[in-house]
Amino acid sequence: MILKLMTMASTCAQLCLRCRSHLCSKTLTSMGKYYAQVRHCNTVTKVLTKISNGLFMWGNHTTLQTSLRWKQHMCYYSDLTAKYLMSEAKEDKHTEDLVRTDVVCPAPLLPTRDVVLMTENQVSFDLDAVAELSALEEITDEEAVGISSPSVVPPASTSLRDYVDKSETLTKLVQLGVNLWKLEQRPHVGSMLLRLDFNKDVAPRLLFLKEVGVEDSRFGYIITRNPFILTESLENLQTRVNYLKSKKFSSETVASMVSRAPYLLNFNVKRLDNRLGFYQQQLGLSTSNTRNIVARLPRLLCGSLEPIKENLKVCEIELGFKANEIQHIVIAVPKVLTANKKKLTQIFDFLHNTMKVPHYLITKFPQVLNTKYLRLRERHCFLEYLGKAQYDPTLPNYISLDRLVSLPDETFCTDLALATLEDFYLFQKTL
Template sequence: MTMASTCAQLCLRCRGLLGSKASSLQHYVQVRHCVTMTREFPQISNGLFITGNRTATQTRLRWKQQMCHYNYMTARYLSTEAKEKKCTDELSRADSVACGTPPMPSTDAVPTTQNQLSLDLDAAGEYSALEKISDEEAISISIPSSIPPASISLGDYVDKSETLTKLVQLGVNLWKLEQRPNVGSMLLRLDFNTDVVPRLLFLKEIGVEDSRFGYIITHNPFFLTENLENLQARISYLKSKKFSPETVASMVSRAPYVLNFSVKRLDNRLGFYQQQLKLSASNTRDILARLPRLLCGSLEPVKENLKVCEIELGFKENEIQHIVIAVPKVLTANKRKLTQTFDFLHNTMKVPHYLITKFPQVLNSKYLRLRERHLFLEYLGKAQYDPALPNYISLDRLVSLPDEIFCTELALATLEDFYLFQKTL
């Protein structure tokens, strides 16, 4: 009875150990597979896996975690094997005593398994994360830059780029620049001290105010890549054409793309306006100084507007000259707006060409304002624009005065009356 009870207890212990052995063996097989797959990585350098964009630090930590888990599962497996062997030996001795037969010699299964595991651990130890590596191997390790590789906004780079940080402090609108192709990548390649600072000093030397730096770079970021000698040559050319230093600084501040035009191109633009408008050099300089974007804008709208004024609107050559000298914006005005305003002035208000030439700023006024005020004066019976007749109303005052002064001085009515009349239109 005692022998049978002992055998039953040993059987129960072995059954529990066999269950834990199956679980440990499963984990051991998984870890063996993980280590095998790790050895098959394309590049291994002293325990550092160089794959894709993973950093060396992340790879070391992952290797340590794998090896720790591997060692733990191996020890657990060996412990289970030892317990199972002990249980098996005890059960074998009990059976031998009960049956009167000599016990069977133990097998070499566990030592063989231990030897195999020892070899695996030795092989894994060849790639220890703590092992020192040579300088050549350290240089070959690829470490990705802290700057994001790609982004749809320059805002993601401001904290990483000194150039972008300083440009923001200068008042540059990055959200405008990132909408333009290739500008963002260009700014990231610039060094603030070697690329940006010398050009800012150049602007300061020619008289541009510090407060205009942000506006200039926002509207013309390519100025930062221009050669300093070329920039100086262009400024010297403008001064040689008798533009004063103050005028040159004002032109650069309001039309930054002037800095990107070569001397030859600037000379061609000056010649174009002088020949097309048949103006003197002094009048040509005056027009360009007041509207410097004429130098760096397209010439096609200018040519078209000159033809419109001459052919469609019927102005004479000397009248066109007078209009352009007084209001240079007529050269770049929208063709549809220009013809609409002239049609209302000439055909509805019955204003002749010579009066329009005398007050050319009326062509640059808002069409809606001109229409509302004329209809209000007509409603009151005061729409009289002929200077030879009584109660004459100047076209200049008609479009330039604020609503309150227009009502009290020209219409002789209240502002409320004018607002009520606007609601009827």
Template sequence: MYVCGRCVRYVQSRLLCIKAQHVQTSLPTALLHHSLPQSCRDRWSSHWIRAFSDQRTESALSHTASRITQHSLVPVKNSELHQVSSAPPPAPAEQTSIDLDALSCPSPFEEISDEDAIQIFVPPNLPPTTFTLRDYVDKSETLTNLVHLGVNLSKLEERPNVGSMLVRLDFQKDVVPRLLFLKDLGVQDFQLGPMLTKNPFLLTESLENLQARVSYLKSKKFSPESVAVMVSKAPYLLNFSVKRLDNRLGFFQQQLGLSAHKTRDVVTRLPRLLCGSLEPVKENLRVCELEFGFRRNEIQHIVTVVPKVLTANKRKLTQIFDFVHNTMGVPHSLITKFPQVLNAKFLRIRERHLFLEYLGRAHYDPTHPNYISLERMVALPDETFCSEVALASLDDFERFQKTL
């Protein structure tokens, strides 16, 4: 049997008070039923009541106090417990009631010895406040299993209120049903961790709402494979209502003037179109038509081949088009034929064009004998570009780059 340090100090203080005032009383009964915790009462009642009832003299009180301190760290043997419990009951004596609250109690700020300090045991609890989820991982089944799935908790704890939300979730009740739903949808195991890292709020969405949104996408003739790809690429897709998804699909079909089949293809390849803001999309469409001068059918072809043009940075898009069209002299028809150039890196386009111009091979007209297509100039790696397009060595290209 183990006795907590709090009870040891409490009983010792009461013994000293009773000793000083020469009060004879039923000490165990008064201590156990006055202010000790219920758990401590149960521990004391089976072993110490009779021991205290037989010892009322000064020497007995000192002996009992020493035994209490000794038993606070050493378990009581069964034989000793049997001997104490089998002692004959004490003769009835006249008991004097005493108000223990009136006696002086040790202050909580009173210094204690090292021996008393090591007897204090504080059970490990969850910290009330913390700046990291690391303190909760070992004590929370939900966080432990999320780490095993590959969820990056260091990113989630930086977002407000996400950490407290995850700690309150029950793994079996809240997390498992939604993981099974995603698995049935076609999401692979290795995709679950990154998905929940991007959108942990999937774990708080009701299964009815999730199923309703998936059913809507399938009713619009999105294949199950397409739905799985869309959800894995854009995890926030399932957080939007059916009405919002319907409005987004209608907007892109109307603004782009595409058929239902081509609209589904564009959205499947870039599903974040259904989740992000529509303002960049509207702005890029106006820029392509009014500033770049593309016709409507040319914009439709560009968007169908490279959907990222709709969400590209306006400044970068304008910089690339201005260099390709005005500096390189490439007409709209060729840009429409190879729209991947609008999604390339501006520095790569500039360096390779200037190198070809230095070599006298910057010919982008299909009618020219040494014609170089935009696709080969942009898409090939440096070594292949030098050997097959520029007809030069990689060292020559690297030395030329240092001159820019």
């Protein structure tokens, strides 16, 4: 009889344990799902492990890292499991008392407070383990190759300043004195500069300019006005320099011409030769005089010929100068060829019609055609107010046109007007 009762009690106990295991399975399933999400961690944490007889114990599992969220989920699921087990233990207390002598009792379940405390201690330990994996720790070459970082260079921009810190070429150009804000306003120039490699494309051209004789301080000026020189082949650049030297331009003159006319080396030899021939034939100049005006104003070889042809016609037809007079004026002041047509006509009209200066005197002092109209007008009116506006060299108190426009204000007042500088400034306010 006693044996039968013990058999029945054992069966009931096993059923209770299975029911208890079933009730907790849902909780463990949810906890297991979360555990699967963080299995990539690299630390050791305590989790509940199910054993064959339906009881639970604490075991070790290796994970890749720990976090505070794992701690919170552990506390939550441990507390929920403990509540289920404690409620089941109260209901089946009489059954456990009957089978205590036959079933090996597990270690007593931890109260919720103890579970939370153990979890906090374990998380604290794991955080210390994670702290050992510092961002400053050295890694292997294989791990470094596997690291991918997004590009910080903007895919598109309306300003080159967004790329200066990322592009070695732009950084070095800024250091040379290149004005990028001027270049970015020109179509396609910004994209061209970003595609250039400083060591392969830019540095060889700069070294070439230095060998020609261009000073380092002029590099920024040249590239700002002619960035396309960075795309010219070194062979073409050398060929054009050799051509200029073959026309008896000295090395110093070539360096000066390149520094003041950045586009000079972008034109082929044929174009340079045609330009030199044009000035020599159109103006009837000798070879030395042609070389002289081009050396003094090298942009004559770079710009369009149409404005120059128009100025020559203005001087001959509208202003009434003869061919030999135009030749003399151009040799003395080459800028007349590139001067603004309206300004040139305005100055001549004031000289010839207001000041009554004849053509031969203007030809003798052609620098007056290159002066500022306002300066010429103010000084003549001041001299006329004082009764000293006399420009005929055959009469007394003659005033040279050259001195009239070239002297500074103070010298003009003391030497020509015989007045004080304050008087001249007061007179200017009346105009």
